Amino acid sequence: MHLQVSNVCKSFGRGSNAKLVLDQVSFSLESGDFKALVGSSGSGKSTVMRLIAGLDQPSSGVISMDGQPVRGPGSDxxxxxxxxxxxxxxxxxxxxxxxxxxxxxxxxxxxxxxxxxxxxxxxxxxxxxxxxxxxxxxxxxxxxxxxxxxxPKLLLLDEPFGALDIQIRESMQEFLHELWRQTGLTALLITHDLEEALLLASEVHIMAPSPGRIVRTVKVDLDRRDMAHLRVSQPFLELREDLARSLRGLEPAGVR
Ligand SMILES: Nc1ncnc2c1ncn2[C@@H]1O[C@H](COP(=O)(O)OP(=O)(O)OP(=O)(O)O)[C@@H](O)[C@H]1O
Ligand SMILES: [Mg+2]
Structure with missing residues (x-):
């Protein structure tokens, strides 16, 4: 499986009402990858997912799976x-x-x-x-x-644990990591929770709003065998703080 998202732009509305929601979004996924898109509300994460799912079409750019442009929903x-x-x-x-x-x-x-x-x-x-x-x-x-x-060749997860309380959320994160380790599934996780992204994904794309775009990509190479320990380990906390700082810097003034 090879998912390629290339220079995808998406706008909603027409004429003077047109709003650019995604600007030149590019990334890719190979079989066995677990990657994450993280960003604040409105940065276009769900829009990216809907486009990959084939529920909507990009305004420009291409999304392809195994070389074939995505034209609609499918059980892959x-x-x-x-x-x-x-x-x-x-x-x-x-x-x-x-x-x-x-x-x-x-x-x-x-x-x-x-x-x-x-x-x-x-x-x-x-x-x-x-x-x-x-x-x-x-x-x-x-x-x-x-x-x-x-x-499916690709599992798309849009804030799958967003509505769960913190304890259940943590156990679901461990569950999902185990599942990935044991089944070798390929997944794209969308979340606004930086910790969740860093715990699960080998690569995290950080998105900023207005227009939605990827502003930073980090490879995450952490020992995940003991997730409870990892959550409070120094390298993890430092990486999280580093990315949290760049996310905060991306919020529109006034929200801060
Ligand atoms: N069908 C639509 N028509 C018009 N605007 C839309 C449509 N879908 C999304 N938008 C706009 O696109 C922007 C990105 O929305 P999207 O839902 O992709 O963000 P998100 O990152 O998933 O946010 P959240 O974290 O709140 O789920 C928002 O400003 C939203 O209002
Ligand atoms: Mg969303």
Whole structure:
């Protein structure tokens, strides 16, 4: 898998109402990469994700996967959003099975993959529960299982833990790191949480608003075996502070 985002610009509105929301955004992802886009609200992160997902088209520039321009949504890209996006009338297992059924897989394959992926996210015991009976963290794990079960080449995560409280959020970050380590998935994480980006991604692109653009890219090479320790380790805190300073410098005056 090779995702290439090249010189992407996006504006909304026409004529004097036109607003440039993305300005010359470029980056790429290879199989097995875990990269992150970080930026304040309005810096265009979700817009980038929607364009990669094929839910909207760039105004100029190109997004391609394996050399083919992205023209619309496809099951090669799986998505997880901040808001719990499970179907409330389906059980956890039925939610996971849903996308695979659309793909036309056999009943047996759907059944097997459903229990496999519920197990991967630690929810084998909750297969028959309804979303309303699950905590926020569990619902997001079902959403991740649903996305993975459809075998996407690329997992797009837009603030997947944004609505979770801090403890659950931390355990979900560890969970996602383990999942990446064990399955070798390819992921693009969108977050406004610098710590989250640094904990999970090998490369972090920092975006600034008005117009949304990438202003800094950092490679992150940290020992993640003990995440609880990493969160409070000196190199981690220094890197976080360094990037936090550049993010603060990017806010419009008046907000500071
Ligand atoms: N369909 C649309 N029509 C007009 N403007 C839009 C549209 N979608 C996004 N925008 C504008 O584009 C800018 C970037 O929005 P976007 O949602 O991509 O930011 P974001 O970085 O994801 O922010 P947040 O952290 O709040 O989710 C905002 O100013 C937003 O108002
Ligand atoms: Mg957003």
């Amino acid at each position: 890209r799986g998505m997880v959003f901040q808001k719990y996006s499970l179907y409330p009338w389906l059980t956890a297992a039925e939610n996971v099975a849903f996308g695979m059924q659309l793909q036309g897989r056999s009943k047996q394959e759907v059944r097997e993959r459903t229990s496999y992926f519920l197990d991967v996210v630690g929810l084998a015991d909750s297969a028959r529960r309804m979303p309303r009976e699950l905590s926020g963290g569990m619902q997001q794990r079902v959403a991740i299982a649903r996305a993975l079960a459809a075998e």
